[in-house]
Amino acid sequence: MKNVKTIWQEMQPVLEVETNVYSYDIWIKPLVPLSIKAEDDVFVLCAPSPSGKTEVIAKFLPLLKRALRDVEGAPSDLMIISTDELEDYMPKQDGAAQLAPPKAPPVFDEPQPSFEVNTLNPKYNFERFIVGDCNVRAFRAAQAVADNLGAVYNPLFIYGGVGLGKTHLMHAIGNAAKLADPTLKVLYVSTDTFINEFITSIRNANTSNGTSFRDKYRKVDVLMIDDVQFMSKKPATADEIFNTFEALKNAGKQMVFAADRKPEEIPDLDSRVRSRFASSLITDVGLPNLETRIAILEAKATEAKTIISRDLLTYVAERVTSNIREMEGVLTKIIFLAKLYERKVSLDICKEALKDYLAQVSEEVTADEIIECTCKYFDVSKADVMGKKKTKGVVEPRQIAMYLISEIMSMTYTAIGSLFGGKEHTTIMHACSKISSQIPNDARIRTAVNDITAMVKHE
Numbered sequence: 001m002k003n004v005k006t007i008w009q010e011m012q013p014v015l016e017v018e019t020n021v022y023s024y025d026i027w028i029k030p031l032v033p034l035s036i037k038a039e040d041d042v043f044v045l046c047a048p049s050p051s052g053k054t055e056v057i058a059k060f061l062p063l064l065k066r067a068l069r070d071v072e073g074a075p076s077d078l079m080i081i082s083t084d085e086l087e088d089y090m091p092k093q094d095g096a097a098q099l100a101p102p103k104a105p106p107v108f109d110e111p112q113p114s115f116e117v118n119t120l121n122p123k124y125n126f127e128r129f130i131v132g133d134c135n136v137r138a139f140r141a142a143q144a145v146a147d148n149l150g151a152v153y154n155p156l157f158i159y160g161g162v163g164l165g166k167t168h169l170m171h172a173i174g175n176a177a178k179l180a181d182p183t184l185k186v187l188y189v190s191t192d193t194f195i196n197e198f199i200t201s202i203r204n205a206n207t208s209n210g211t212s213f214r215d216k217y218r219k220v221d222v223l224m225i226d227d228v229q230f231m232s233k234k235p236a237t238a239d240e241i242f243n244t245f246e247a248l249k250n251a252g253k254q255m256v257f258a259a260d261r262k263p264e265e266i267p268d269l270d271s272r273v274r275s276r277f278a279s280s281l282i283t284d285v286g287l288p289n290l291e292t293r294i295a296i297l298e299a300k301a302t303e304a305k306t307i308i309s310r311d312l313l314t315y316v317a318e319r320v321t322s323n324i325r326e327m328e329g330v331l332t333k334i335i336f337l338a339k340l341y342e343r344k345v346s347l348d349i350c351k352e353a354l355k356d357y358l359a360q361v362s363e364e365v366t367a368d369e370i371i372e373c374t375c376k377y378f379d380v381s382k383a384d385v386m387g388k389k390k391t392k393g394v395v396e397p398r399q400i401a402m403y404l405i406s407e408i409m410s411m412t413y414t415a416i417g418s419l420f421g422g423k424e425h426t427t428i429m430h431a432c433s434k435i436s437s438q439i440p441n442d443a444r445i446r447t448a449v450n451d452i453t454a455m456v457k458h459e
């Protein structure tokens with residue numbers, strides 16, 4: 001039988017085609033293929049968190065099964081677990097490639113309507129959230145909101161890139177609020193769920209279910225909607241959504257929104273909904289620096305009761321720079337491999353765990369492609385970008401190219417310096433920190449960075 005990695009690789013083309021770039025990055029990429037439960041002919045994939053597992057099952061299980069069926073010689077079934085269940089899927093003591101049966105079989109039921117089940121992940125709490133320069137403002141705002149529901153910062157709007165802790169903070173607000181008062185009705189939903197339930201309620205308008213949307217959403221004490229960048233203008237829904245927000249606001253109920261960008265940059269949004277978002281306290285989560293990344297890895301390793309030396313944590317943190325979820329994925333793999341080999345975590349294990357991640361990062365992109373896309377985007381010549389001209393029209397693309405090479409490829413400043421004709425590493429560092437500090441404040445730079453990244457990844 002093929003090994004899990006090959007099977008997973010062969011599944012990718014179907015998955016990529018059938019999901020949008022966003023869902024693919026968020027939900028599919030972080031999955032780690034672990035093993036094949038031999039006796040049951042089941043392919044096991046591990047999600048980085050219990051909520052990730054729930055979402056993947058709800059959103060992608062049929063697609064994943066279909067992609068698996070298309071792979072010749074693959075197991076006939078597939079199962080999704082999360083990191084907290086890893087123990088159950090470790091090979092048996094005799095070292096055979098078989099896996100121990102799970103304590104409780106995972107449930108693949110259809111997701112329940114979101115109000116009946118508690119949609120908050122208890123692990124996403126304030127205690128487990130590592131605070132650094134990149135997220136301290138969002139963290140404090142979230143804590144203030146949890147302590148003073150409806151009274152300060154209402155709504156709260158958190159924005160930032162993928163995998164940087166927005167959903168974690170929202171759940172943390174909900175968990176803290178529920179801890180203080182278990183009778184509170186806290187509702188966390190994705191924009192998809194919110195809109196789908198709304199549309200269903202319109203469809204059922206003539207039946208007894210007709211008022212359920214209004215009942216449900218207007219009775220909550222805390223409403224949290226995630227990924228509101230997907231809340232595009234639909235004339236039929238905008239009114240009711242706006243009215244729901246108004247009703248909650250007037251009743252002093254807390255709202256929290258999260259998105260990958262600021263309200264003014266969300267396309268196709270109803271202007272009243274946009275202004276409701278814009279009247280929020282708006283706060284961002286940014287990319288964590290090395291120190292914060294190490295602290296996050298350290299906390300996660302401790303939580304998994306795995307000892308990893310600081311040198312090795314640093315080694316990993318230096319290589320996974322742009323997404324905390326991906327960093328968790330690498331750590332999961334490290335822990336898995338260490339248990340599999342029944343060894344302490346070593347440099348070799350870290351290298352092996354990082355191999356796929358780095359291959360995927362560098363396979364997709366080369367420095368040359370980044371430079372070419374940047375030139376194309378700004379309509380400047382490659383010779384100018386690589387040269388010494390100091391005019392603004394050239395310096396900015398040059399610095400953006402340097403920043404992107406460092407971000408996407410995790411190349412060192414020294415290596416980038418030599419790529420650009422022997423520049424000092426401090427010059428590159430200056431360029432990178434300049435661009436990264438402009439990204440939160442300057443929509444033009446942010447758009448350029450996002451667009452060029454997208455171009456590069458689709459080359």
Ligand code: ADP
Pocket residue numbers: 048049124128129130131135160161162163164165166167168169296324325328
């Ligand atoms: P987003 O919603 O911004 O895409 P998530 O909140 O889902 O990101 O975070 C991705 C993963 O990274 C989660 O497992 C989360 O617990 C973890 N994470 C993000 N930020 C932090 C942090 N500051 N401290 C600890 N874990 C974090």
Ligand code: MG
Pocket residue numbers: 166167168226
């Ligand atoms: Mg999220």
